[in-house]
Amino acid sequence: MSELIKEIENGRILKNNGSWMYCNNCNKTVGYLVYSTYQDFEFNFNCKCGNQGSFKLGYQTGVLVKPSLDKLKMIKNRLCCPNDDSPLFTIVDKNIKKVKYSVICKKCLTKYANG
Ligand SMILES: [Zn+2]
Ligand SMILES: [Zn+2]
Numbered sequence: 001m002s003e004l005i006k007e008i009e010n011g012r013i014l015k016n017n018g019s020w021m022y023c024n025n026c027n028k029t030v031g032y033l034v035y036s037t038y039q040d041f042e043f044n045f046n047c048k049c050g051n052q053g054s055f056k057l058g059y060q061t062g063v064l065v066k067p068s069l070d071k072l073k074m075i076k077n078r079l080c081c082p083n084d085d086s087p088l089f090t091i092v093d094k095n096i097k098k099v100k101y102s103v104i105c106k107k108c109l110t111k112y113a114n115g
Contacts, residue, residue: 010053025051
């Protein structure tokens, strides 16, 4: 197991490596990160309360990542990898104005991002 590298600004996450993500200012949920399926995750949000924050969590392994222009697949509010249906994360749209993310699926090592 490689070490988890984590940087969080103006937010907090319920567990060490995943679960609910909160805005530090209004304490509302902004997203949910699935523990076991990401290799690398970045989430920059603008909360409806005016706060801006970011979450970066990842495992450095030196593996080769394949960038993709494909969209993540929505299955029951969870954004999933379109290659293998790995559940990756959820965005709590009702509490945030804007979000920019990138995620690498651990199973197929494909990287997805919005904008
Ligand atoms: Zn907030
Ligand atoms: Zn995948």
